[in-house]
Amino acid sequence: MKGDLTKHVLGLSGGRDSAALAVYMRHHHPELDIEYFFTDTGKELPEVYEFLGKLEGFLGKPILRLNPDRDFDFWLKQYNSFLPSPQTRWCTRQLKLRPFEHWIRPMLEDGTTVYSYVAIRADEEYREGYSSKHDNLIIRLPFKDVGIDKAGVMDILDASGLGLPQYYRWRSRSGCTFCFFQQKIEWVRLKEEHPEAFEEAKAYEKNAVEHGSPFTWSQGESLDELERPDRVAQIKEDYEKRLARVRARQRANPLRPGDETLDIDELFGQAKVCLACHK
Known part of the structure; x- marks a missing residue:
């Protein structure tokens, strides 16, 4: 019957906060059958894939890879060879958000209520990127709800034995190798x-x-x-x-x-x- 189904999803970037949220949800909400996903642009750091492998081992279930139906080179041509930038973030829109929307759209249209868990910490503002455009897509911010900040995230990863992704030795963000937000x-x-x-x-x-x-x-x-x-x-x-x-x-x-x-x-x-x- 339509309308009586629920699905729980948690997006992983290969970064610290989303990994900590996955660990937190596994420990504190084992009753939820959460599907973990990663949107792979094909331009990620090798350390990201390594860390996702470790995280899969800890979670005891595979992380679904969502691959864009068009790659970076395709979209670069569509945008007249103009690079993505803070002013025009077409890479995030086309290679990250679009595949997610395509994945969950059939669920939403079928009447499923989708709960999406996002790793906004208690010491952060709710930044743009995950505003729901559908009544059946409900955003949850567990770290905000229980007051977990950056130090709390570090504690979660240390206690789990995962630690930080290796790229944190030299860089503070996951994402594409050539991310324009790099310093x-x-x-x-x-x-x-x-x-x-x-x-x-x-x-x-x-x-x-x-x-x-x-x-x-x-x-x-x-x-x-x-x-x-x-x-x-x-x-x-x-x-x-x-x-x-x-x-x-x-x-x-x-x-x-x-x-x-x-x-x-x-x-x-x-x-x-x-x-x-x-x-």
Whole structure:
């Protein structure tokens, strides 16, 4: 009978917060049969796939891969070779949100009530990206409801034995290798950690500029300019100075002595990133 069905879904980005929410829901709501999904753009960091594999082992069930029906190259042509940017986030819209909507649309049209659990923490604003456009799609924010903040997320991942994805050594976000929300230091580290991905990003950028795109991946300079040795040295020096200033202003937390972990977003100010990619 239509209208009497419910489904519970939780989207994973390969990032810290959504992974912690999956662990939290498994522990605190084992009665729910949650389907975990990951929308794979094909341009993700290899560390993301590694972490998703570990998470599958912990959850004891597979994570559904939602693949876009059109890849990045297809949509790049549709947008006249213009790169995605903070002003025009077509990559998130077409490669992340669109596949999710296509997946759940038949359920909603069949009268199923879909509960979607989103990893917005208690210390965050409810940012854009998951507003429901259907009466049967209900958004739940468990971390907001119970007051779990960044420290709580870290506790959940530590206690589970999962820890952080490996890319947190050098970058503060999941998502595509060439995410335009990266800071300069993250582009430098991408070149060092995954030079082949950096070269691919350069090729996309060169093609875009040749077709008149007003955007480069990193604001104010091309990746060719950014990777020059003197510029790399300057970026690293600027980063260390900023890190020292922020740490000097930090108040010691008596409950977490010696915990001075800082995200890059905390150093440069948190961008209004899209939930589908970066949670």
